[in-house]
Amino acid sequence: MRTNTNKQAGGAADLSTADQPGPTEWGAGRVGVGPWREEHPDQPVPQDERYDPTLLAEGDSRNVVDAYRYWTREAIVADIDSRRHSLHIAIENFENDANIGTVVRTANAFAVDTVHIVGRRRWNRRGAMVTDRYQHLQHHATVDDLLAYCREQGLTVVAIDNTPGCVPLETAKLPRNCLLLFGQEGPGVSEEAQDAAVMTCSIAQFGSTRSINAGVAAGIAMHTWIRQHADLNDAW
Numbered sequence: 669m670r671t672n673t674n675k676q677a678g679g680a681a682d683l684s685t686a687d688q689p690g691p692t693e694w695g696a697g698r699v700g701v702g703p704w705r706e707e708h709p710d711q712p713v714p715q716d717e718r719y720d721p722t723l724l725a726e727g728d729s730r731n732v733v734d735a736y737r738y739w740t741r742e743a744i745v746a747d748i749d750s751r752r753h754s755l756h757i758a759i760e761n762f763e764n765d766a767n768i769g770t771v772v773r774t775a776n777a778f779a780v781d782t783v784h785i786v787g788r789r790r791w792n793r794r795g796a797m798v799t800d801r802y803q804h805l806q807h808h809a810t811v812d813d814l815l816a817y818c819r820e821q822g823l824t825v826v827a828i829d830n831t832p833g834c835v836p837l838e839t840a841k842l843p844r845n846c847l848l849l850f851g852q853e854g855p856g857v858s859e860e861a862q863d864a865a866v867m868t869c870s871i872a873q874f875g876s877t878r879s880i881n882a883g884v885a886a887g888i889a890m891h892t893w894i895r896q897h898a899d900l901n902d903a904w
């Protein structure tokens with residue numbers, strides 16, 4: 669039996685997870701903090717406009733880093749905006765890919781500039797764990813539209829897929845002003861998009877499966893860019 673020993677303010681330790689809500693149902697008392705006056709009895713209630721009066725009064729159960737506790741969503745987005753990376757992510761969504769939520773959550777964690785959804789506008793938000801509220805998202809109906817945007821913004825497109833002739837991601841030098849483009853389960857990155865990319869990078873595999881999950885691939889590729897270009901002193 670799995671046990672949950674994650675103990676945060678107001679949370680219980682050593683809970684059996686068999687009959688407990690999963691991470692997407694985290695609520696007050698699981699990852700959150702109580703009202704400001706209970707958490708900080710010796711400190712005055714902040715009057716700064718970044719703070720949300722309701723959260724200060726009732727507590728903050730959102731899945732945000734401690735530095736953003738009690739902040740309004742707008743203040744959090746503005747703060748991330750002040751230090752976003754010159755990395756953009758795009759994922760093709762012609763068949764309603766189920767991995768987009770994971771990609772958005774990871775992009776948020778790495779302070780990616782914007783996540784671009786190409787094709788269908790609708791996507792399953794569950795895996796995003798509400799991080800889409802803090803992440804810039806942009807829809808493009810076609811790959812052509814995305815490519816026009818990249819030209820305007822001076823972004824170099826790098827496709828990520830494991831098709832013949834790929835450059836190994838492990839040794840590739842990724843551009844600083846970069847858009848990493850991912851494909852969907854099944855078809856992978858469209859030919860049209862791969863043709864427009866400066867290169868297609870593959871992640872080395874050693875087992876039997878043809879490919880890894882697109883959300884996992886996106887996490888690996890984003891972290892590769894982070895290792896090459898981010899200032900780690902800016903990380904939490």
Ligand SMILES: C[S@@+](CC[C@H](N)C(=O)[O-])C[C@H]1O[C@@H](n2cnc3c(N)ncnc32)[C@H](O)[C@@H]1O
Nearest residue numbers: 828829850851852856857870871879880882885
């Ligand atoms: C599940 S894959 C499908 C396509 C894959 N080309 C195939 O032959 O089955 C979906 C997406 O995940 C990413 N991906 C999965 N495994 C990868 C790998 N080893 N290297 C680079 N990208 C990968 C790519 O963006 C790909 O388009």
